Amino acid sequence: MLNGKNIVLGVTGGIAAYKACSLTSKLTQQGASVKVIMTKSAAEFVSPLTFQALSRQPVYTDTFDEKNPEKIAHIDLADWADLFVIAPATANLIGKIANGIADDMLSTTILATEADVYIAPAMNVHMYAHPAVRKNLIQLEQWGYKFIEPGDGYLACGYVGKGRLEEPETIIKVLDQDDHASRGLLEGKNVLISAGPTQESVDPVRFFTNHSSGKMGYALARQATNLGATVTLISGPVDLTTPQGVKRIDVQTAEDMYNNMIEAFDHNDLVIKAAAVADYRPKVTFEHKMKKKQDDLILEMERTKDILKELGKRKSSQFLVGFAAETDKYLEYGRKKLVSKNLDAIVINDITAEGAGFRKDTNQVTYLHTSGKQQQLALSSKDEIAKGLLQLIVSDMGEGL
Structure with missing residues (x-):
């Protein structure tokens, strides 16, 4: 199942680095394309030339060694990777990631x-049990990093216990099983997602909008594509890159969003409205820029069309999911919206919670289904939240999938 995958293998400075040679060879034999990044300490144990010979790819050791002047190497590698494996992962590197340190x-x-990102720790048994290391591991797990637990046995330091890098065959088995479990969950399905804010013009210079960045909707589009879906993303004005393989339709106003969502609705199996659409717009839009006056300004606003409610009325076989951004009584308001809009499920976002809400790279949400199922997804990256939500949605779509 790893055939054709782009895998970045990170090798850190531990005696277990020799096992990474075997891992590189076996991944390559599986048909994966492997590029190795070594820390300076890792090169004390194994030569970069060894990994170059085994992977038949360049090996990266220095942030400032730009092999292609047209690309920034670490960004290019980061974007290239389908999977990122760190084996062995020392306590030092785990601590760096958990604290956002990027110094190599x-x-x-x-x-x-x-x-x-899969992390395969390898270290002394007492190091692995140290409170600082455990804290860092917990933090990374909350952010969505995955772990391949070390094995028990005789360690190079002479101790016996947990801390030995797992065998390459086991690491590959974990990667293969995860890939197999997630691949194709939405294969053959059409998914419609809305994302971002809308802008409601006052005049050619000014408009009303909200704080939505579109990051959550784009994460959902990206992850739905990874699960095999054909994804259409209807996006308000955002500064985000279109996920690979996604058909993107740009809109500006609530009316634009309404028309495009209604037009596409019947052709989709799963519809997720993650966009933060304006509830009101100026009743009058001025053709020329309004000039500043001494008196206060009063603008009359009118309601925009309720996209989600209209989709709920039109729903036939579609699985319809809404989002609710709330600041108080979020579960109460979310349940009301679930019923009043005739949704199958709703994702409730308490935007007052630390690390959640608009413009952030992390989120924490509560998923509610019409069956009464309630599932909280803890603070994590928006991509990890998207993965968790899609797994819940696929489960609740059931036979209709």
């Missing part, structure tokens, strides 16, 4: 990637 090629690339 490996740590810099890890912080820049949006690929799934």
Whole structure:
């Protein structure tokens, strides 16, 4: 299942680095394309030339060694990766990632990637049990990093216990099983997602909008594509790159969003309205710029069309999911919206919670289904939240999938 995958392998400075040679060879034999990043300490144990020979790819050791002047190496590698594996992962590197430290090629690339990151720790048994290391591991797990637990046994330091890097065959088995479990969950399905804000013009200079960045909707589009779906993304004005393989339709106003959502609705199996659409717009839009006056300004506003409610009325076989951004009584308001809009599920976002809400790279949400199922997704990256939500949605779509 790893055939054709782009895998970045990070190798850190531990005696277990020799196992990374075997891992590189076996991944390459599986048909994966492997590029290795080594820390300076890792090169004390194994030569970069060894990994170059095994992977038949360049090996990266220095952030400032730009092999292609047209690209920034660590960003290019971060974007290239389908999977990122760190084996062995020392306590030092784990601490760097958990605290956002990027001071070499490996740590810099890890912080820049949006690929799934698998960490295979290897260290002394007492180091692995140290409170600082455990705290860092917990933090990374909350952010969505995945772990391949070390094995028990005789360690190079002479101790016996947990801390030995897992065998390459086991690491590959974990990667293969995860890929197999997630691949194709939405294969053959059409998914419609809305994202971002709308802008409602007052005049050619001014408009009303909101704080939505579109990051959550774009994460959903990206992850739905990874699960095999054909994704249409209807996006308000945002400064985000279109996820690979996604058909993007740009809109500006609530009316634009309404028309495009209604037009596309019947052709989709799953519809997720993550956009923050304006509830009101100026009743009158001025053709020329309004000039400043001494008196206060009063603008009359009118309601925009309720997109989600209209979709709920038109729903036939579609699985319809809404979003609710709330500041108080979020579960109460979310349940009311679930019923009043005739939704199948709703994702409730308490935007007052630390690390959640608009313009942030992390989020924490509550998923509610009409069956009464309630599932909280803890603070994590928006891509990890998107993965979790899609897994819940796929489960609740059931036979209709």
